[in-house]
Amino acid sequence: MDTSPNSHPRSRIASHWPRWAAILLLATGAGGALGANQALDAIIAVVNDDVVVQSELEKEIDLVIPQMNQRGTPVPPRSQLEKQVLDRLILKRLQQQRAKDLGITVDDAALTEALTNIAGRNGLSLDELKATLEAGGIRFEDFREDTRSQILTSRLQSQEVVKKIQVTDPEIDRFLAKESSRLIEREQVRLQHILIALPENATPDQIKAAEDKAKRLVVKLRGGADFAETAVRESDGRNALEGGDLGWFEMGAVPSLAADLAYSLAEGEISDPIGNSSGFHIIRMSEIKAATPKEVTQTRARHILVRTNEIVSDDDARRRLSQLRERIVGGDDFATLARANSDDTGSALKGGELGWVGPGDTVGDFEEAMNALPVNGVSEPFKSPFGWHIVKVEERRSQNSSEDVLRIKAREALQRRKGEEATEEWLRQLRDEAYVEVRLDQES
Template identity: 40%
Template sequence: MKKRILILFGLYIFTFTNPSYSQTRELGGVGEMLDGVIAIVDEGVVLRSELNNRIDIVIENIKLSQESLPPEQIAPMPPLSILEEQVLEQLILQEIQLQRAERFGIRVNDEMVNLTLSSFAEDLGLSLDSLPEALLLQGINYNAYREETRQRMIIEQLQQRDVFARIIVSPREIGLCLQKSSVSLAEETDYNVSQILISLPSNPSQADMTNAQNKIDEIYKSIEDGIDFSQLAITYSDGQNALDGGSLGWRKGSQLPTLFNEDVINMEEEEYSQPIQSASGFHIVKLNEARGVTEVIIDQIRARHILIQPNEILDDDATQQKITEIRNQIINGDDFSTLAQALSEDNASAAEGGDLGWVEPGIFVPEFDEQLNQLNHNEISQPFKTRYGWHIVEITDTRRYNNTEELKERSCVDQIRGSKAEEELELWLRRIRDEAFVDNKI
């Protein structure tokens, strides 16, 4: 289970309870106090204990990632000094974001944390009540784990507010995406990619540019010499996924940062790019794996309904009686569409004779879906109640529908937004880092 926990929760700080976490720790042969301040970040601090805990998680994850590799492919562990530098930068960025979230009043309550931890426990085949004991068996303190989960959720809300919510996808961008996609969704591809980023400050000097260029060139040469890409990412990359070996995970082609979208699409698996320059720095990207996507065929129904809602004049019983009378009128030959236009209180569908259009099962409230699942073609339901009022519904048609093109357009929107998000997040992180006061004690 420890392996699953580490992989699922990534590189968040855990407080371990095993004996190796004593009051001192040897680093480079020098004993250092565990609880010393390692960095001052605006109005907060990063403690040596936080740094040490995070480093241990990183080392454990690196070991786990190498378990399935043959011995000749296992790269040596990066020097502790390199890990210290990388991990401390991650903790500094975390502290900056948490302080920023506090200033904006972003909070995550216990109920929200419980929902997230319940989902996590379910993935492990556990209940929320049994999670603390399971974590303790792995040497992980539940309260610290819970607080780190809360911090992660706060940061996600902050990034949503400051970055993702401000990303706009224009109709023109969607149109261009659809034009470029001359193949069907069945032929589109998902890409598993990794990157190494050497970042630049917000307003780089010529010396900054030269140093970053030289560093990325040295890394590129190391890749050509056969050094493992993920180890180089862990050691040198400034990207937020550096400690995961630079992994960006699975992305649709257009969901990749536009900077290297075309490079990746034209790569073979295990191929890597030349250094690429962007506003945030210099990148090298590697394609780990690619896979195709099949067409999407779904069952759809076409339905129409009439809704009558209780009000000051009609109580619930009277409303039920009225919808029953309307149903009887239809059974006796009156036109459903005409009655819906005249009487239904669902204004959106009433204008269309009660027509709800072609829909997929499962999109309505449970009571409505239950009726649809029971009806035959052209059968009118008995009156039933939902939170909106009393209904009758009829299925007028069914079909097997190729939803590929609609999904393709929806996919374009998601991909463009995702592509912009990756770039905007990197720039935003660099900006708030540059604006913060940081006194690094290492």
């Protein structure tokens, strides 16, 4: 399996930001729910050789409910909510155990950096973040450890799942043939519209009849019926006689009803019915006008990877790479040393060669270290989710053709899609292979 960094998507730590945002919302607007709970220590689940206690469940529920309220998601009955949250806690505990077995940790420096970034996104200093949380009744230490857990999970999933994901050129070709219009940066969109109108004070039966009609039309349209002809015959909208054509919109001027669809629909794609007080709307993405593609910087690089394990510690890996770097700076050939020393077997056979690497082709730690180097520069040893590296920059080039930009975006999209699917399967296997005894019903 090729585990070279250019086959890995970026770190998924950023994907946890909505959770952190909701925690901050809780602190600033929802009062001190966390601080109000009494410690409840009844064991509600056994997870391998560890346990989950009632107080953990209560604390997690206090975080989940504000998130659901923020999204407008109805809060289920208490018993159902407890089961859902407990399942999340069990998966969290299993991942913590797996990370411990693999020697994956989050040191205080990385944690402080993450907390500082969270504070910065909210326009706060780290001290102000702490004060804001504690004013809302949330202990900063609880928030700090929750953040550590999120980073740990991200690193674990990167090592266990993401590093195994590869995206081939034929996959990119197939993706672009079907979905290229989803990836381009949109400047303007041209929309078509069908409205199945509702009378004022519509009855439930009238609402259902209109919705059913809209759903039938969507089936016909997706089956090949001409949208313009259907709009002339069926639409109650003002633009029905123009085939439902709403014309061109700058992205910032798209009506709110279709604002999200303007960014997500592919060219020619038809939306599901969208209901509001006027009736049920069907939107078709007629055309997309792309913005001028931005210039992309690509780097041709080599690297040497040393993985840590129960025998090779972080200090061992760093020291070994420091010695190799001294030899390279002293004149030894990077490629020769990579063949003899790199644990990345895929690139080691090519002298550590990674080829041309673009934005998002590597995890964040690797990309940051590589981008900081001049051409012919050799990095100091640094750590990523896959181990310790040194990297040498061979060349740089700027690419600004729309095809190159689209291929980069397609690779990122496929990596994310495969990553989500693979992570779900990995979590299922992790749970299936574990000993889990749930005692929630008998304790509650």
